[in-house]
Amino acid sequence: MLPERIPQLDVSIGDRPSAGQLLKASTYEFRYLTATAQQPSVALLMPAAEKLTWTDGDLFAPMDQNLPEGDLFMRIRALFPKQQTTAMHLLALIGDNGIGRLGYRIPGADVPPVATPLTKEFLLDTRYTPEVFDDLVMAYLSSGSGIAGVQPKIMVPEARMTVPIPTLIVKAASDAYPGLAANEYLCLRAANQGGIDTPVFDLSNDGKMLVLERFDAVLRKDRSVERLGFEDIAALSGQRVRDTLSDRKYHGSYQRIAELLKQLQLPQVDLDRFFAQVAFSIMVRNGDAHLKNFGVLYRTPQDVWLAPMFDVVTTAIYRYTRYNGGPELEDRTLALKLFAGKHRNKTYPTTEELLVFGSKVCNVSAPAAVLRRIARGMQQALLEAQADERIPRELLGRMRDAWATGLEYAKDRR
Numbered sequence: 001m002l003p004e005r006i007p008q009l010d011v012s013i014g015d016r017p018s019a020g021q022l023l024k025a026s027t028y029e030f031r032y033l034t035a036t037a038q039q040p041s042v043a044l045l046m047p048a049a050e051k052l053t054w055t056d057g058d059l060f061a062p063m064d065q066n067l068p069e070g071d072l073f074m075r076i077r078a079l080f081p082k083q084q085t086t087a088m089h090l091l092a093l094i095g096d097n098g099i100g101r102l103g104y105r106i107p108g109a110d111v112p113p114v115a116t117p118l119t120k121e122f123l124l125d126t127r128y129t130p131e132v133f134d135d136l137v138m139a140y141l142s143s144g145s146g147i148a149g150v151q152p153k154i155m156v157p158e159a160r161m162t163v164p165i166p167t168l169i170v171k172a173a174s175d176a177y178p179g180l181a182a183n184e185y186l187c188l189r190a191a192n193q194g195g196i197d198t199p200v201f202d203l204s205n206d207g208k209m210l211v212l213e214r215f216d217a218v219l220r221k222d223r224s225v226e227r228l229g230f231e232d233i234a235a236l237s238g239q240r241v242r243d244t245l246s247d248r249k250y251h252g253s254y255q256r257i258a259e260l261l262k263q264l265q266l267p268q269v270d271l272d273r274f275f276a277q278v279a280f281s282i283m284v285r286n287g288d289a290h291l292k293n294f295g296v297l298y299r300t301p302q303d304v305w306l307a308p309m310f311d312v313v314t315t316a317i318y319r320y321t322r323y324n325g326g327p328e329l330e331d332r333t334l335a336l337k338l339f340a341g342k343h344r345n346k347t348y349p350t351t352e353e354l355l356v357f358g359s360k361v362c363n364v365s366a367p368a369a370v371l372r373r374i375a376r377g378m379q380q381a382l383l384e385a386q387a388d389e390r391i392p393r394e395l396l397g398r399m400r401d402a403w404a405t406g407l408e409y410a411k412d413r414r
């Protein structure tokens with residue numbers, strides 16, 4: 001049980017325990033505890049070189065980005081009905097397990113016990129039932145609550161690793177979206193075969209759970225784990241997860257994201273990669289590529305790169321709601337506008353528009369070749385899935401239909 005009020009948390013940054021303090025009074029304040037300019041940044045846009053003390057009326061967006069939303073938040077509420085769930089409480093629950101390299105501890109609190117590691121093989125062999133997944137969540141909630149997003153998921157420490165942080169993410173089936181895990185798996189296979197980098201992933205043998213390795217945790221030669229900084233685009237543009245109905249992650253455009261990546265001085269290869277990620281989402285009919293589904297990884301503010309592609313699903317085959325209780329929509333649009341501007345909208349672009357986005361906005365030299373490469377990856381994934389018993393036939397049929405439209409982008413034009 002956490003205390004009623006949490007006015008202060010010690011903040012660790014990567015390997016540095018107590019690198020700073022987070023204070024909550026009428027406003028939030030973050031203080032670096034040493035006065036050197038050359039120390040790891042708590043966030044890309046909050047370097048110690050600029051200021052040692054930062055304040056904000058709301059929780060700093062890069063800390064807010066991992067606060068549990070959706071399924072995990074509801075489970076935490078159900079588990080601790082009398083517990084306060086202020087942002088400070090949620091950060092204390094996240095502890096060292098948030099995505100990225102920040103950790104939070106109540107001053108003087110004990111080091112939390114390490115959860116029992118599992119092997120990937122065990123997880124892949126687990127037969128999904130809602131009850132089994134509930135048990136998994138209960139067992140790992142304390143070690144894996146540092147994760148945002150709407151779908152049911154949990155983080156688990158992998159037995160192969162010698163480190164006590166959870167390095168596997170298990171995303172489960174959800175009643176609202178039948179076949180979701182297999183759907184995402186098929187998308188990730190197509191991406192890999194189309195030359196797009198993704199986290200290491202696999203689908204459970206029953207086809208109902210997707211197991212992903214964390215891309216923000218790098219195994220060093222000595223088998224210790226380096227934690228990379230991670231910030232999603234929502235955080236980088238000052239938006240918070242739990243803003244009104246999380247709807248803000250659907251505001252903006254892919255063009256603005258490209259501009260932000262340029263401002264952060266990412267090299268051209270990352271803009272090439274960004275174009276491929278956006279084109280891929282468009283071609284597999286993923287209408288949920290919102291601001292939290294893109295991000296950057298970093299070691300220092302000078303060493304920043306685009307994170308691998310994650311959370312891609314052919315959403316066009318489902319009816320859906322954008323937030324709890326929201327209207328049920330047919331997914332016929334993108335999550336964001338392709339181009340910035342008032343008169344622009346979220347409709348799927350024409351081939352011409354997508355190529356202009358590639359060449360003019362992302363400065364890609366041969367965007368049409370990228371679309372052809374993606375199309376080949378999609379076709380390969382469909383072919384391979386035919387022989388894969390984990391993928392339900394009905395789902396495969398529906399995805400093939402949805403992808404047929406996307407494959408048109410790679411057709412020869414007159």
Ligand SMILES: Nc1ncnc2c1ncn2[C@@H]1O[C@H](COP(=O)(O)OP(=O)(O)OP(=O)(O)O)[C@@H](O)[C@H]1O
Pocket residue numbers: 099147148149150151152169199212213214215216232288292293310311
């Ligand atoms: N392989 C990974 N490594 C590290 N962090 C990840 C990985 N996959 C996802 N994340 C982080 O976890 C968050 C939630 O994951 P994901 O987007 O896959 O879930 P979701 O519930 O489907 O999200 P959404 O709310 O977009 O539906 C992401 O926003 C990202 O910050």
Ligand SMILES: [Mg+2]
Pocket residue numbers: 149150292293311
């Ligand atoms: Mg997501």
